[in-house]
Amino acid sequence: MTATANPAATASPTGTASPTGTASPPPAAPPAHTTASHRATVARCYRFEVVKLLSPWRMRLLLLACWIAPVLFVAGVSAQSTLPTDTLFGRWMHTTGWAGPLVTLGFAGTWVLPLLTCVVAGDVFASEDRLGTWRHLLVTVRSPRRIFAAKALAGLTVILLLVAGLAVSSTAGGLVAVGDRPLVGLDGHLLAPGDAAGTVLCAWAAVLAPTLALAGIGLLGSVVLGRSPMGLLLPALVALAMQLAQMLPIPVTVRLALPGDAFVTWNGLFTSPAQLTPLLIGNVVGLLWAVTATALAYVLFLRRDFTNPADDGSTRRAVTTAVLPLAGLLGGTVAVVAATTTVTGSGIGQAEVERSLATEFAHLYRLQTAQLHRPAVTEASLKTSAACTKAGVQDGADGPGNDWRCVVSWHLPGVTATGSAVYQLDITADGRFVADGDGPKEVNGYFLVRTSTGDAPNPLWQFDGYVDLLSASPDSRTP
Structure with missing residues (x-):
């Protein structure tokens, strides 16, 4: 007599029997490459964000302008009979090619660099609010921390590319149009071509700290104000306020505590001996503002409710949380500078x-x-x-x-x-x-x-x- 299969003895999905009486193998594990593909690392997110930032035609046009417009401007001005004598180093553009990048640097620190930080850092988070893509991004990346790190690093990369374009292009324009000749410093001493090259490079490097400070403020505004246009304009408004303050006869201790002071104090590199103390103070203050503003943006970004599409972070509490620490940083830096220097008043005696x-x-x-x-x-x-x-x-x-x-x-x-x-x-x-x-x-x-x-x-x-x-x-x- 032939035995029949007992349904009670059939294997379960995880065992050895099945309702049909035939053995079924355990479910296969997903391929390793499939599991890895679902994990979006910071490096992959960073590459994606850089491509996304550079994809719009407006950003590509801006990048092209930063690498081409300065060389045309410097070469064109150097070939004219009249020079911008009201601009620092403008009167020497017929004499040496190293004056061109310094004229460009003075103009960039006043207008161009604040606007570049608006376009890049001020929009890096707000663009997701306007497009309503936050939930899709979170499902893909699965980590707000990685999203913030990737966006901040991508914005920093693009800003550095734009600044490098301004520096390289303006230098090339001056050297091609006029030549590698000695430069007259701000105390009348002559800088040999090699010394002028190194000093011009240091001057461009010196404005990176205040640029990063404005970029950090742009990230903070983009997180806090969301799709509001004020978040995009915040770095330019802060830069304008600092320029107005620097035009006033404020105490030198307050002037050195402003995050944009290094946009001016690079002038001290062109004296002998170089006036390095104001420049060092300005760079330290700029980096402090950059770190503080970025850290505040990070904290507020992690606290955000992404399940509510109407919540773009523009709440009174977020504004208060962002403004008060920066005001405290300004007051603290003023106190530290006042305690470590002996100068009072305007410093012009x-x-x-x-x-x-x-x-x-x-x-x-x-x-x-x-x-x-x-x-x-x-x-x-x-x-x-x-x-x-x-x-x-x-x-x-x-x-x-x-x-x-x-x-x-x-x-x-x-x-x-x-x-x-x-x-x-x-x-x-x-x-x-x-x-x-x-x-x-x-x-x-x-x-x-x-x-x-x-x-x-x-x-x-x-x-x-x-x-x-x-x-x-x-x-x-x-x-």
Whole structure:
């Protein structure tokens, strides 16, 4: 007699029997490549975000403009008969190719870099709110932390590409149009082509910290304000507020505590010795703002409710959480700078102005002497000095303004008479000044000098200078 299969003895789905009496193998494990494909690492997310940022035609056009427009601008301006003399280093664009990237840097720090951070960092999170793609992104990546890291790194990469384009393109334009020639610094000393190249590179590197600070503020605004246009414009508004503050005669301790101060203090690299302390303070402050703003954006991003499509993070609590820590950071940096420096007020004192003007005049006088093929002199033998007044104040003159009047005196070896020249100074609140010669004509009263090879620009007629705001001491500023 043949035995029949017992239904009770059939294997279960995980056992050895089945309702049909036939054995069924256990379910196969999913392939390893399938499991790995469901895991979106930070590196994969980063590559995806970079491609997504660079995919729109507007971003590609912006990237192309940063790599092409500066070379055309610098080459075009260098070929013109008139120069942007109201711009720092603009009067030297006919003389050396290293002036072009510095003119571009001054313009970029004021307008271009804040706008670039708006377009990139200010929109990197808000674009997902406008498109309503947050839930799809979270299902794919499965980690808000990886999403934030990938978006922040992608934004940083694109910003660095844009800044590198501005620097490389403007430098190439200047060198092609004018050539690799010595550059006159902001105290009148000559920088050899090799030294000028290194200093220009350091100047561009010095503005990365304030650019990152604006990028961090852009990330914070993009997270907090969501699809609101204010999130996109926040870095530009913050940069504009800082520029307005820097135009005012605020205390130097407050000025150094602003995250965008390094957009100006790179000027100190072009003096001898270089004025590094304000630049270092500005870079440290900029990096602190970048880290703090990015950390706040990260915390607020993780707290967000992604299950509610109407929640884009623009709540009063989020704004308060974002604004108060940054206000506290500003107050803390002001207190630290005030405690570690001895300078009070604007930092622009009579003794500092006289010292800066006398030093620069001595350097430029040697340059004019070489132009006219006169016997060479040294700065030490000239014994240059300056006496300045401001609005009729003879002693204790202080602060920015266009009412500074100075008389520079010098002595030539073997000549008993003392030479003198008059200058009108316009000093801005950040320490930069423009000295306009007011006679005598053969020294600084005319913009050309007659040389053996023809007329040449007179270096003593009008020039830019820079006052070290941290060189003043309370004792030197009192009569």
